[in-house]
Amino acid sequence: MTADVKSSPRERLLEAAATLTYRDGVGVGVDALCKAAGVSKRSMYQLFESKDHLLAASLEERAAAYVVTLLPPADGDRSPRERIMHVFDRLASEAGAPDFQGCRFLAVQIELKDQSHPASRVAHRVKENLTAFFRAEAERGGASDPDLLARQLILIFDGASARAGIKADTPTGLVAPTVTVLLDAAGVR
Amino acid sequence: MTADVKSSPRERLLEAAATLTYRDGVGVGVDALCKAAGVSKRSMYQLFESKDHLLAASLEERAAAYVVTLLPPADGDRSPRERIMHVFDRLASEAGAPDFQGCRFLAVQIELKDQSHPASRVAHRVKENLTAFFRAEAERGGASDPDLLARQLILIFDGASARAGIKADTPTGLVAPTVTVLLDAAGVR
Numbered sequence: 001m002t003a004d005v006k007s008s009p010r011e012r013l014l015e016a017a018a019t020l021t022y023r024d025g026v027g028v029g030v031d032a033l034c035k036a037a038g039v040s041k042r043s044m045y046q047l048f049e050s051k052d053h054l055l056a057a058s059l060e061e062r063a064a065a066y067v068v069t070l071l072p073p074a075d076g077d078r079s080p081r082e083r084i085m086h087v088f089d090r091l092a093s094e095a096g097a098p099d100f101q102g103c104r105f106l107a108v109q110i111e112l113k114d115q116s117h118p119a120s121r122v123a124h125r126v127k128e129n130l131t132a133f134f135r136a137e138a139e140r141g142g143a144s145d146p147d148l149l150a151r152q153l154i155l156i157f158d159g160a161s162a163r164a165g166i167k168a169d170t171p172t173g174l175v176a177p178t179v180t181v182l183l184d185a186a187g188v189r
Numbered sequence: 190m191t192a193d194v195k196s197s198p199r200e201r202l203l204e205a206a207a208t209l210t211y212r213d214g215v216g217v218g219v220d221a222l223c224k225a226a227g228v229s230k231r232s233m234y235q236l237f238e239s240k241d242h243l244l245a246a247s248l249e250e251r252a253a254a255y256v257v258t259l260l261p262p263a264d265g266d267r268s269p270r271e272r273i274m275h276v277f278d279r280l281a282s283e284a285g286a287p288d289f290q291g292c293r294f295l296a297v298q299i300e301l302k303d304q305s306h307p308a309s310r311v312a313h314r315v316k317e318n319l320t321a322f323f324r325a326e327a328e329r330g331g332a333s334d335p336d337l338l339a340r341q342l343i344l345i346f347d348g349a350s351a352r353a354g355i356k357a358d359t360p361t362g363l364v365a366p367t368v369t370v371l372l373d374a375a376g377v378r
Contacts, residue, residue: 025300027216101302109355110299111214113290120355127357151363158357159348166298166309168316168347174340181374182367 010047012037017058022104026055026111026119056118059108063126066105069094071133080141081188084134084153088179091157092171095164102165106158130154141188149186153179199236201226206247211293215244215300215308245307248297252315255294258283260322269330270377273323273342277368280346281360284353291354295347319343330377338375342368 007015016036020028030051034041048054072078072086094100101107105123112120135150143149156178163169196204205225209217219240223230237243261267261275283289290296294312301309324339332338345367352358 023302025216025302027214102299106351106355107299109357110291110296110351113212113214115356124355124357148363148366151358152367155348155352155358155363155367156344157348158352159344159346162295162299162351163344163347166295166313167304168298168313169340169344174337174344177337178341178344178371181370185370185374 009037009039009043013039013044013047013054014058014061017054018062018104021055021058021108022101023099026108052118055108056122059105059119059122059126062104063122066126067129070130079189080137081183084137084141084183084188085176085179087130087133087157088160088171088175091161092175095161095171100165103158103161106162107165127154127158130157138186138188141183143186143188145186149182149188152182156182198226198228198232202228202233202236202243203247203250206243207251207293210244210247210297211290212288215297241307244297245311248294248308248311248315251293252311255315256318259319268378269326270372273326273330273372273377274365274368276319276322276346277349277360277364280350281364284350284360289354292347292350295351296354316343316347319346327375327377330372332375332377334375338371338377341371345371 013033016033017028020033020036030041030044033051033054034044037044044054048057070087070090072083076083078086105126108123109115109120114120115124131150131154134153135146138146138149138153156175160169160171160175164171202222205222206217209222209225219230219233222240222243223233226233228236233243237246259276259279261272265272267275294315297312298304298309303309304313320339320343323342324335327335327338327342345364349358349360349364353360
């Protein structure tokens with residue numbers, strides 16, 4: 001009756017890969033992944049071409065939840081400025097969780113050090129989509145330079161989540177005033 | 190007559206640890222480190238308590254060069270604003286190198302995921318010192334809130350170097366205008 005009983009070997013491997021790489025890094029071994037998922041190595045290699053592909057698939061699977069967690073609902077009546085601030089409010093909230101280690105999509109790219117790795121490609125695309133959200137809202141809000149503002153916002157997002165992840169700082173009292181200054185400078189309504 | 194001939198096993202191990210962990214990550218094995226340094230494992234363990242301690246020592250050794258690379262000379266007659274911009278100009282220049290993978294002191298902390306690891310502690314201290322530089326210049330420059338400005342500047346620094354390291358963006362045309370907006374908002378001369 002538990003999730004473990006219901007979920008398939010594939011789902012359990014995806015969950016184990018997402019959880020263990022977030023907690024321990026991309027160097028986590030195939031043995032540890034299979035053990036956590038309760039799946040044999042033979043079964044794993046029948047389902048995934050390699051550990052690299054399992055890791056990429058696990059990030060792909062987390063991408064939808066990431067978008068739901070961070071982005072405002074599409075049908076709201078909030079201003080572009082409020083919709084941008086929503087993302088940073090969500091980041092501040094996520095960063096308050098005790099097991100927060102920063103953005104998994106940034107961490108994977110930093111750890112793999114190989115932008116052609118299948119998991120790096122997935123992570124890169126997820127962050128490109130977040131940048132595109134910022135770009136669209138910047139344009140709707142009348143930013144003087146929407147491209148620059150979108151680059152600034154994803155820079156703040158990645159910098160703040162990285163620094164919160166390593167416990168060097170927290171977004172509280174930092175991210176909101178910084179984003180406010182940048183939105184004001186760009187003339188976003 | 191080469192550096193290799195002159196340098197001691199300890200120096201070669203420190204160099205190998207710095208080079209290989211920057212290129213490949215903190216998961217690099219003791220065998221690979223010893224091979225690159227031309228030192229036996231037995232000798233390595235006579236010089237360093239563990240790979241963790243070797244890694245910490247290699248970061249410690251790189252800290253001085255990091256400061257020289259980034260910070261302006263102490264005896265210059267430049268304004269606090271110019272001295273802050275100097276650091277970001279240097280970052281942009283460093284990020285243009287083909288083997289740039291972002292800030293090693295940030296990467297190590299993200300990769301290790303353990304703030305009590307000896308190497309994380311060294312890396313954390315190095316970045317705290319850079320934050321303290323920003324804080325001192327912010328105060329000298331008359332910033333309305335020097336603490337906030339210092340937190341903003343190190344956030345930009347870490348975000349920009351991380352994003353440049355994973356080839357998601359480049360500091361060019363991004364960091365200077367962003368820092369300018371923040372310095373203006375804080376009223377720094």
